[in-house]
Amino acid sequence: MKEILKKAEKLGCKIPHKKWSDIDRELGPVLRAMEETGIKLDVFEFQKLKKKLKTQSSKLKAQIIKLAGKDFNLASPPQLSEILFKKLKLPADDIKKNKFGISTGASELMKLRHKHKIIDLILEYRELSKLLSTYLEPLPKLVDDDSRLHTHFGEDTRTSRLTSSDPNLQNIPIRGSFGSEIRKAFIAEKGNLLISADYSQIELRIVACLSQDVVMLKAFRDGVDIHSKTASEIFDTPVVKITNEQRRVAKTVNFGVIYGISPYGLSQTLGIEQSRAAEYILRYFKIHSGIKRYCQEQVDLAKKLGYVETLFGFQRKLPEINSPIRAVAEGAQRMAINTPVQGTAAEVLKLAMIKLYKKLSAKEAKLILTVHDELIVEAPKTEAQNVAKLMKEIMENEVKLCIPVEVEIGIGRNWNEAKNSANKS
């Protein structure tokens, strides 16, 4: 306990006097209550969407079979691979191989988009069948008499992050053509509203704080767009001249840092040459020397102690860090870097949940969901504005990092509306 406070103080943080085990103990009842409350699904809208996608998906399937010139099981990667690369003879040179032959993963198929019109149809079909089989078909069967879905929260034993299963409500689509359509069907009870509160860049803020990297600390204190700032650094270009594409690359680099970046991994994610990815990383670490030092420190610590730990003292053991197999050792190195960041982010969220749960007990409002850096509360319309203010206040101040913690709040009749009404400022 003393060690934890000392460490926090050294980093310029103000934190509750708790260790991770205290947090988890207090969180238990909060999670059980959330499971019990559940979230309401607009089953009628869900079924409507289901029918729409089913029709669309059958049409696509027919077109694909016609183009393939042979009936086959589209859901079977081996069969699809056979069709694409044997029957249609698409070039497989740049495509990853797997146990069964040539990969048909989306990232690989993307490379073939301009070789044959069947590719786009397959990608679209995959998207629809994913939505149907994972969300649209199963979820309506799981609602209770009040049309509410009850997930089961658990905890990842390695990082302490919260998990959701049966059903998993932490991977409900948000991107893609139908993501927002699906989220629109997660609604508030009549007379209520949903309030969504999102931490803004919480993991990067934690990296900045744990590493004390002066450049990144300044960026967050100045309140600048962090990805544009990184782009400006990597591409040696003024922020105002940064293109959307450059910003996108920089965003991936920033995420890469959190994950324990490697040139190969970055090149795969961005679909670029490994040498170019290496160049980005080199430039990044040259400017963010504090982050570079932090990463090295974590790896050294893991080698010396056999574990790394979060701000609140949660430990992850990493014996593989001394493995003679390089891929294994490197994997452990990435975990040494990532786990304190991801774990600390989880702890910040959990502490906010505990505080919020207590404050809401006097109100009608109820916590109903958490998705890693987001909290959702359902509240009577009359209370919504006040509850929103309360959530923001608690989430931004329960744990004080050495830089501001920022939370975006949105209110709406459904999950989509709540997220989109967040005022960007």
Added chain:
DNA sequence: ACAATGGTCC
């Protein structure tokens, strides 16, 4: 029942 493949989220 289980591995492999693929895909959704943060």
Added chain:
DNA sequence: ACTCGGACCATTGTA
């Protein structure tokens, strides 16, 4: 040869 962190879940195909 090299898989950027962490989950959960669906389907196929083999055992």
